[in-house]
Amino acid sequence: MAQNLAQTQPRLNPDVVTARPQTQPRAQPASKAKTHGLPISGFEIVLAAICGIVIVCFAVNIIHSRIAITNAQSSLQTTQTQLKQVNNANASATQEISELSSRSRLDAVAAKHGLTLNSQNIRNVSK
Numbered sequence: 001m002a003q004n005l006a007q008t009q010p011r012l013n014p015d016v017v018t019a020r021p022q023t024q025p026r027a028q029p030a031s032k033a034k035t036h037g038l039p040i041s042g043f044e045i046v047l048a049a050i051c052g053i054v055i056v057c058f059a060v061n062i063i064h065s066r067i068a069i070t071n072a073q074s075s076l077q078t079t080q081t082q083l084k085q086v087n088n089a090n091a092s093a094t095q096e097i098s099e100l101s102s103r104s105r106l107d108a109v110a111a112k113h114g115l116t117l118n119s120q121n122i123r124n125v126s127k
Helices: 042-100 103-112
Strands: none
Touching: none
């Protein structure tokens, strides 16, 4: 290998000028278009384009559905939080009503205002 690289260079005499012949670049022959496999017809191209468009439409529809589901879940979670707050407020109000309408409290308020309980004036009404 080293022998191929080492070539002897001719020594040029400064008095003698030699002209090197100019080499013209070789024109490469035009390459033929290589076809791999069977040729594709126009119908197949249109069919592939339609299939591609359908796939893209399905993908967009799936993404849109996922976004709608996420928004619905967020709305549901907000509504459930508000429902819990209202239920807690209702439970507190029910407890307060029970405390205010207890028999002992009613007796205390009646005694404070000088009222007495007469069992002859009590009537039970049922529906």
